[in-house]
Amino acid sequence: MITSTQFVAEDDRQQPRLGDRVYQQIKERLIRGAHGPGDKLTVRALAEDLGVSSTPARDAINRLVLEGALVYAGPKTVIVPFLDAQALEEITLMRLALEGLAAEKAAARVSGEDIDLLRETQLRINAALDQRRYADALWSNKEFHFAIYRLCGMPHLLATIETLWLRIGASFNDLYPEFAEAKYGVHNHMAAMEGLAEGDSGAVRAAIESDIRDGYRRLKRADRERTSAQTRPD
Amino acid sequence: MITSTQFVAEDDRQQPRLGDRVYQQIKERLIRGAHGPGDKLTVRALAEDLGVSSTPARDAINRLVLEGALVYAGPKTVIVPFLDAQALEEITLMRLALEGLAAEKAAARVSGEDIDLLRETQLRINAALDQRRYADALWSNKEFHFAIYRLCGMPHLLATIETLWLRIGASFNDLYPEFAEAKYGVHNHMAAMEGLAEGDSGAVRAAIESDIRDGYRRLKRADRERTSAQTRPD
DNA sequence: GTGTGATTTTTGTTGCAACATAATCTTGCA
DNA sequence: TGCAAGATTATGTTGCAACAAAAATCACAC
Structure with a gap:
């Protein structure tokens, strides 16, 4: 496992949030190519898929967007980006x-x-x-x-x-x-x-x-x- | 105002979220030095301060943490970091x-x-x-x-x-x-x-x-x- | 005074329903 | 067949209450 030094300073939050777990799973899928460019991700689908409520799913998606691993293709549409x-x-x-x-x-x-x-x-x-x-x-x-x-x-x-x-x-x-x-x-x-x-x-x-x-x-x-x-x- | 190109690709989400407004305001305060290193930020205080619910306030704090502008000093404590x-x-x-x-x-x-x-x-x-x-x-x-x-x-x-x-x-x-x-x-x-x-x-x-x-x-x-x-x- | 343990308060996270709006589908027309 | 407009579904965001856990406070013994 790579560092997962996701937070810049030492992360003193010892107990991982549910959203972190979702984040890690999506990240894993992206790295493994389970989602190709253009694939759409929705909060509800992700939430049901992983058996959590919408809040952690939304957190994870927002985080990935902020990191540039996902992008908005429309006001209500986040997709895996096409990297030209x-x-x-x-x-x-x-x-x-x-x-x-x-x-x-x-x-x-x-x-x-x-x-x-x-x-x-x-x-x-x-x-x-x-x-x-x-x-x-x-x-x-x-x-x-x-x-x-x-x-x-x-x-x-x-x-x-x-x-x-x-x-x-x-x-x-x-x-x-x-x-x-x-x-x-x-x-x-x-x-x-x-x-x-x-x-x-x-x-x-x-x-x-x-x-x-x-x-x-x-x-x-x-x-x-x-x-x-x-x-x-x- | 600086670009605010916060999202890497062109941000197709045309209508800004409430959380974005909170984020911008905190960012502004940080840049202006309204919060010094060590200052603690809480979701509820921020929410009441800006007249929104806890969800957008939480979003903004999480985003700032992800960007390194705020850090965790404990499991339930986010502060303006001391930059050594x-x-x-x-x-x-x-x-x-x-x-x-x-x-x-x-x-x-x-x-x-x-x-x-x-x-x-x-x-x-x-x-x-x-x-x-x-x-x-x-x-x-x-x-x-x-x-x-x-x-x-x-x-x-x-x-x-x-x-x-x-x-x-x-x-x-x-x-x-x-x-x-x-x-x-x-x-x-x-x-x-x-x-x-x-x-x-x-x-x-x-x-x-x-x-x-x-x-x-x-x-x-x-x-x-x-x-x-x-x-x-x- | 000082440290220690219990108690109270505060806090982040999560789940969920409501709402507005964008995406999608359907229908009708050229 | 293609396309435009309306109807319908799906979706992101927000507010809020409940919960567990951490932080702050207090009491008390030394």
């Missing part, structure tokens, strides 16, 4: 700036056991790819990145990066094969770990930026193919 | 990354009349400073920055930057004199406008980064004085 090429580029630029920063700062605070954990995570990525378990590969890839970003001890930064991943994930995680394409990112990940081991912050940043750019190219290509094949219903 | 030196540095690093990016991209899309508008805004800043109207100076300063950031046409980026300003503003906008100190940022702003006029994206980024760093030094100094003078009640 322009939005994808924008979010990628933000990722480069923010994840690059995180990677750089992480190099200064990394420990030996941190690197060991990263190595294990990378092994899980490789194994999943070898066995064509793309969903698992994607998940471990996420773990790898956030394990690095967590190192720098910047909660605001971490929370912001998470929302960016969610915005992209909602639209693109149904593209496992293309996204996780053969040995996705393995070279960049190795370079990142080397940089961390040597305390070379510039190298870590470069490796992460390269990883993001590689992923961007794949996503852009996938988006082009998708939009050319079937005309988008919007 | 570390958090201030973190947010400054994020601002450098994100506003630097926005400034750079703005240079490629700026028009002549955009620059004219910026010039007018700068005149308002100068006038306000000359007359010691620090609150107005701060407001116009904000307008200046966001007028630039809006140019790049990146709604996700703009929304994220806004939340960063809000997080800092809640803790530091009660420091007008120190913050708006003699001709605050006028040199950097001139450099930014020159860079925009010449389409020199690097120069614009450098000017904005310099402006952010100057502001950071002032805030850090003010914070040091404040925390040394009176022991913080936390």
Whole structure:
């Protein structure tokens, strides 16, 4: 499980609300691609689906909208957004700036056991790819990145990066094969770990930026193919 | 009034909710320093204060918490956060990354009349400073920055930057004199406008980064004085 | 005075009904 | 067949009461 550091400061609310549970479930569905772009979400349907009243369901939807994982398509219509090429580029630029920063700062605070954990995570990525378990590969890839970003001890930064991943994930995680394409990112990940081991912050940043750019190219290509094949219903 | 582009994509919900009004009012109070760090906000008090029921008041508080403008200090206690030196540095690093990016991209899309508008805004800043109207100076300063950031046409980026300003503003906008100190940022702003006029994206980024760093030094100094003078009640 | 435990008050969350309005369906006409 | 207007359904928002839990207050012993 990724951090779930959803609140910027330490969340002193110990007992999770019902709305949080709903939020997590929708988030999970979005990440797993259970809802594709254009799918409509309603308060009542969600409430009945999860066996809660409308208040927590409404809370969860509002929260997702605020984070950009859902958008209004009309005054009473929230949908999973279509991420067009322009939005994808924008979010990628933000990722480069923010994840690059995180990677750089992480190099200064990394420990030996941190690197060991990263190595294990990378092994899980490789194994999943070898066995064509793309969903698992994607998940471990996420773990790898956030394990690095967590190192720098910047909660605001971490929370912001998470929302960016969610915005992209909602639209693109149904593209496992293309996204996780053969040995996705393995070279960049190795370079990142080397940089961390040597305390070379510039190298870590470069490796992460390269990883993001590689992923961007794949996503852009996938988006082009998708939009050319079937005309988008919007 | 600043954009209020609170929703990432174009907000198709035309009729604003009651909760939005509450949200805007609290945001306004925070920016104006009407609530200092440590102040407690309760749903019922807010609701009665603004003459609405608890639902919109609760919505507004939750939204502010999600944006980091308020934080939980306990399971049932939301307060205006104390921004310590570390958090201030973190947010400054994020601002450098994100506003630097926005400034750079703005240079490629700026028009002549955009620059004219910026010039007018700068005149308002100068006038306000000359007359010691620090609150107005701060407001116009904000307008200046966001007028630039809006140019790049990146709604996700703009929304994220806004939340960063809000997080800092809640803790530091009660420091007008120190913050708006003699001709605050006028040199950097001139450099930014020159860079925009010449389409020199690097120069614009450098000017904005310099402006952010100057502001950071002032805030850090003010914070040091404040925390040394009176022991913080936390 | 000071700390500790019980008691009272306050508070966030949840469920739910009412309301206004937007989305959707139906019907009629060209 | 296409489309426009009216009727119907569905939906988000709001207000409010109930509940559990936390915070604040108070009492009392030391």
